[in-house]
Amino acid sequence: MKEQVSDHYGRSRRLIDQIADDLKAAGIDPKKLRAADFEPIDEFHFRGRQATLELLEKLELAPDANVLDIGSGLGGVTRTIAEEASAKVTGIDLTQEFCDAAKTISDWVGLSEKTMFVQGDATKLSFSDGSFDGAVTVHVAMNIPDKLAVYKEAHRVLKPGARFGIYDILQGEGGDVVYPTPWAMDASISYLATPKEMASLLQDAGFKILDEEDSTAESYEWLKARISKPKSGRTMPVTTQILFGDIANDMIQNQLLALDERRLLTYRFICTA
DSSP states (O other): OHHHHHHHHOOSSOHHHHHHHHHHHTTOOGGGOOGGGGHHHHOOSTTHHHHHHHHHHHHOOOTTOEEEEETOTTSHHHHHHHHHHTOEEEEEESOHHHHHHHHHHHHHTTOTTTEEEEEOOTTSOOSOTTOEEEEEEESOGGGOSOHHHHHHHHHHHEEEEEEEEEEEEEEOTTOOOOSOBTTBSSGGGOOOOOHHHHHHHHHHTTOEEEEEEEOHHHHHHHHHHHHHSOSTTOSOOOOTHHHHGGGHHHHHHHHHHHHHTTSEEEEEEEEEO
């Protein structure tokens, strides 16, 4: 299963080379960009950077906090937390290519000293007990069948009382999801939990849930607006099409319908270890 997930996100050509070439073709020097400029490709979760900032606010991190980003992808959430909270953030992801690209982008935007990216398995973290002052996971659980193992590991590596923020895509009451989606071409690597199941998993892992929020309606409006927004004038010429190819548009339309019909939900949980 892990190989299938890694293959789904992998590319036939080095992703960072594709990004660099597309920026060069548009006359853009990547080293002159800010971290936020990469949002279309490194924070393509529902509601993008704004959702990350809202999640970050709930973590109540102290300056210089040591934070873990589980399922960091291209490192957008990692960099936003590092930049906005003056934190040291470690991102872990199953896909080596994403880790490599994340490191390069951090170097481009001057955040290499505040961010670190490690290839690894979220169900078997390599960090010591009580290593982190906070942790997040954003749009990751959909690909993980053993979510309890992930949340137990998150609880283990957090200091007592530290906060864990989860912003994820869940199974709604509106029916089965239509594929493809950004996390799966079909149901074989998609493992959506309901809100009730997620709450139980987090509690079983040892967390106390402080807050949970259903943001599905906001996610639907955000995605609808993003689709209708003219492409001209965007700072970043690189979009999620570089990750998913021509099928990216089908994925977006499937998600829009699923959010509207509440087949998919977006939920945020704030917990304490």
